[in-house]
């Protein structure tokens with residue numbers, strides 16, 4: 001049902017209206033009534049005053065967003081022109097132990113970018129545009145209580161020697177989410193006041209507005225990196241790799257901890273030379289301060305059979321890199337999907353080789369984990 005925003009949706013003070021970017025030019029906002037009626041929902045709508053608001057009973061049930069598999073023009077248009085506002089119902093933090101100690105409840109899901117290997121679940125069709133959860137105070141309140149219950153971290157682990165680390169961006173890219181709402185700003189502010197914990201998120205987008213959030217060391221940004229030659233094929237709509245590298249020093253100076261995700265590592269002819277070049281670029285570019293605090297995750301590509309089929313319809317060149325049955329084996333994932341990943345022997349050799357490249361070209365870069 002199409003509806004104009006209710007009178008209560010008009011904020012008293014004008015919110016900053018971002019000019020349309022390449023990534024977002026929002027024309028339609030699907031919204032649950034409770035989300036429309038919330039302060040955060042009203043703020044988001046005020047950022048996109050020209051958008052038509054369409055009320056939906058549940059942010060999970062929006063049939064218009066489905067059925068765009070393999071139609072990349074339509075898919076990118078949906079990502080650019082559509083937002084969803086919802087209320088996050090179940091609030092739980094899940095134990096993790098790799099990127100973070102805990103996965104925080106999401107404050108958004110979906111993404112305006114379109115990486116060919118993206119593993120973020122596509123619950124709103126293949127376009128999967130950004131959904132903003134508007135009950136941010138409930139979510140930050142839950143996080144404060146969860147952090148308090150953990151007490152002080154008793155023993156260092158690979159995630160962090162001292163702090164409990166909460167991944168706040170499992171289902172989205174927080175740098176882009178911050179173009180849409182103040183949820184990320186509120187999370188950074190929440191963790192600024194939690195001396196036993198840190199927020200953390202991986203990103204492929206450089207949003208310099210985040211430099212003003214004063215994280216005071218309590219938020220860790222993990223810039224994802226891969227050789228530019230791969231990224232230009234598979235990282236669709238993201239910031240270029242050189243721009244991400246150039247941003248590292250600025251984010252360190254602004255009070256973020258900045259780690260690097262060397263991921264996904266795509267094995268193909270010439271991969272070692274290109275990764276060596278990327279590591280030398282890091283060594284040449286990063287300041288001593290950035291190097292002193294840096295650490296990395298190394299993650300070899302995992303792909304997916306269904307995604308492979310969809311990608312063949314719009315981006316077969318990406319599949320030349322990602323789909324390598326000669327090197328890969330199927331693996332049933334926790335959610336029952338058939339993933340493919342490099343065979344154990346191939347993967348072990350790849351991880352060993354990448355570790356050796358880091359030791360040779362960026363010896364200051366501690367590897368937190370590699371798999």
Ligand code: SF4
Pocket residue numbers: 110111112113114115117118119120171172173204238
């Ligand atoms: S930036 Fe992350 S969430 Fe967005 S499409 Fe790429 S992999 Fe998926």
